[in-house]
Amino acid sequence: MQNIRSRREFIKTAAAGTLLMAVGGALVRIAADDLTRAARAEKRADGRQRLPPGQRVIEYLKPMGGDEGDGDPRNFRLHVYGLVKKPLEFDYKELLKMPQVTKEADVHCVTGWTMLGGEWKGVQIAALADLVGVTGEARYVIFEAANGFTANTPIREATMDNALVTYRLNGKPFAREHGAPVRGLVPDLYFWKSAKWLTGIRFVARDEPGYWETRGYNNHGDPWKEERYG
Amino acid sequence: MVDVKRWRAWLRAVHRDCGYIAVGFTLIYALSGLAINHIKDWDPNFHESERTLTIAPVPDDASDAEAARRVAEAAGTGTPDDVYRAGDEVRLGYNDGTQVTAVGDQVTVQGRSPRFFLRVANWLHYNRGKKAWTYVADVYAVMLLYLAISGLFMIKGKLGLRWRGAVLVSAGIAVPLVYVLWSGGPEAHRGESRDPPKIEAKQN
Numbered sequence: 087m088q089n090i091r092s093r094r095e096f097i098k099t100a101a102a103g104t105l106l107m108a109v110g111g112a113l114v115r116i117a118a119d120d121l122t123r124a125a126r127a128e129k130r131a132d133g134r135q136r137l138p139p140g141q142r143v144i145e146y147l148k149p150m151g152g153d154e155g156d157g158d159p160r161n162f163r164l165h166v167y168g169l170v171k172k173p174l175e176f177d178y179k180e181l182l183k184m185p186q187v188t189k190e191a192d193v194h195c196v197t198g199w200t201m202l203g204g205e206w207k208g209v210q211i212a213a214l215a216d217l218v219g220v221t222g223e224a225r226y227v228i229f230e231a232a233n234g235f236t237a238n239t240p241i242r243e244a245t246m247d248n249a250l251v252t253y254r255l256n257g258k259p260f261a262r263e264h265g266a267p268v269r270g271l272v273p274d275l276y277f278w279k280s281a282k283w284l285t286g287i288r289f290v291a292r293d294e295p296g297y298w299e300t301r302g303y304n305n306h307g308d309p310w311k312e313e314r315y316g
Numbered sequence: 317m318v319d320v321k322r323w324r325a326w327l328r329a330v331h332r333d334c335g336y337i338a339v340g341f342t343l344i345y346a347l348s349g350l351a352i353n354h355i356k357d358w359d360p361n362f363h364e365s366e367r368t369l370t371i372a373p374v375p376d377d378a379s380d381a382e383a384a385r386r387v388a389e390a391a392g393t394g395t396p397d398d399v400y401r402a403g404d405e406v407r408l409g410y411n412d413g414t415q416v417t418a419v420g421d422q423v424t425v426q427g428r429s430p431r432f433f434l435r436v437a438n439w440l441h442y443n444r445g446k447k448a449w450t451y452v453a454d455v456y457a458v459m460l461l462y463l464a465i466s467g468l469f470m471i472k473g474k475l476g477l478r479w480r481g482a483v484l485v486s487a488g489i490a491v492p493l494v495y496v497l498w499s500g501g502p503e504a505h506r507g508e509s510r511d512p513p514k515i516e517a518k519q520n
Contacts, residue, residue, distance in 0.1 A: 149364070182403035257422055259407075262428070
């Protein structure tokens with residue numbers, strides 16, 4: 087009888103402790119989330135809410151893992167090819183000599199965080215598309231990255247004004263875990279589409295779901311439709 | 317008539333031996349599981365550091381050695397192992413992984429070191445290495461299945477699986493089921509995506 091009472095007491099205490107921690111954690115999170123509340127009240131120029139549903143604002147990019155690339159700009163090469171008239175391959179120095187833009191963009195991770203208002207510097211993918219002469223058959227863009235990683239996007243979204251091959255955020259180079267030296271940026275899709283350690287941009291006619299898209303994530307990844315999973 | 321006592325004793329013995337073997341695996345998978353589960357809140361693989369400082373911009377016509385000297389002196393990082401210049405950037409590399417990059421008047425010093433144990437545990441958990449670890453992980457998963465199922469029967473207790481056993485087993489099944497129903501499950505956010513054609517997945 088004593089054992090049973092002890093066991094019951096233990097379970098009750100453990101349950102009460104768990105509940106207390108959960109409530110406390112939730113309160114801390116709610117109280118500390120002014121940035122999220124403020125972002126929810128804002129609208130984008132296209133009329134959509136600035137913060138997609140289910141997202142929470144954080145102040146810095148979170149490293150989300152991945153099989154890292156070389157990271158050394160000396161070894162960087164980007165191959166732009168596929169359904170193009172003049173395939174192109176260039177190195178880091180040549181990238182910096184191309185027409186540069188700096189775009190302010192929010193990015194949204196499929197795991198639920200959003201970073202607002204980053205200043206991303208780089209070259210527009212649309213400019214690269216013009217440079218290589220993308221043919222009319224191309225419908226999708228496949229971002230290729232270190233160790234065979236790929237991410238697919240419709241060409242319309244990959245060549246939007248704010249879609250870049252980027253090498254600097256807020257005036258700083260990317261740390262290796264964030265894709266140094268160069269990563270893709272397609273800010274209006276979930277952030278996994280913005281491939282880190284970029285090695286290639288391939289224009290194709292038929293869609294080719296990439297690494298995460300073939301592992302349960304949504305093929306398109308629109309944050310405003312919460313297209314998280316396939 | 318099956319000898320139930322001997323059967324339970326056999327279950328217990330194998331359960332105990334599997335349990336011993338599972339300790340190491342479970343530490344790796346459970347600790348890295350906790351670490352990876354909160355990946356949006358921290359970097360489970362590396363300690364990172366970053367600091368920025370302002371310097372007088374390095375003149376374009378400064379030699380590589382002079383540019384490196386100015387930046388390293390400002391950053392206080394000593395003689396670099398590698399110097400690379402591109403456009404307005406001066407990058408200094410160090411063998412310990414530290415990177416110093418000067419862009420105009422801003423210098424960023426980025427460093428990181430792997431977390432002891434978790435870096436390797438996460439690598440195993442993600443099965444990044446592939447190859448033989450796939451089979452090792454399969455064996456561990458089968459052992460876990462055995463531990464779970466044999467645990468139901470190896471000690472009869474006063475009421476067997478009735479009452480408390482039934483309640484706890486039901487709770488363990490109900491929690492994920494209720495969560496799937498409550499959240500809408502994997503179909504909840506399908507949206508308007510296209511159905512992807514099946515292709516051979518490349519290794520990450």
